[in-house]
Amino acid sequence: MLAAVLHGGVTGAHFTEWFGYGLFFLVATATQFVWGGFLLLRYFETKAAQSDPFPRVGSSRLEVPYYWAGVLGNLLIAGMYFVTRTVGIPFFGPEAGEIERWDAFGLITTSLELLLVALLLVMITERRHQQT
Secondary structure, X not given: OHHHHHHHHHHHHHHHHOHHHHHHHHHHHHHHHHHHHHHHHHHHXXXXXXXXXXXXXXXXXXHHHHHHHHHHHHHHHHHHHXXXXXXXXXXXXXXXXXXXXXXXXXXXXXXHHHHHHHHHHHHHHHHHHHHO
């Protein structure tokens, strides 16, 4: 969710550059925030179930696909960061084809996204081991 907050912090600036850039950041912010919120709720439900003699939380068949959606979404956003810094801004807009500069803010945000991807892959692996 921290990556969502960081993306939200630069959304306004991207809207001033071009509506499409702002929209991309707005969608990325909202998606990461909602997705992270659901993941956080799942964590607290699981923790509560561990101490409850009658737990209501079980493994959902949608849990692993949900994790995979997080892996894919965060890899796409991180990938877009690297593309815009190496090849140039793809597709449309007034700065299409221009190469953006590397910055600490973007590197921190992208590092958080990649860390989340690694954690999700561990969680997927653990779920598979629990199912066998």
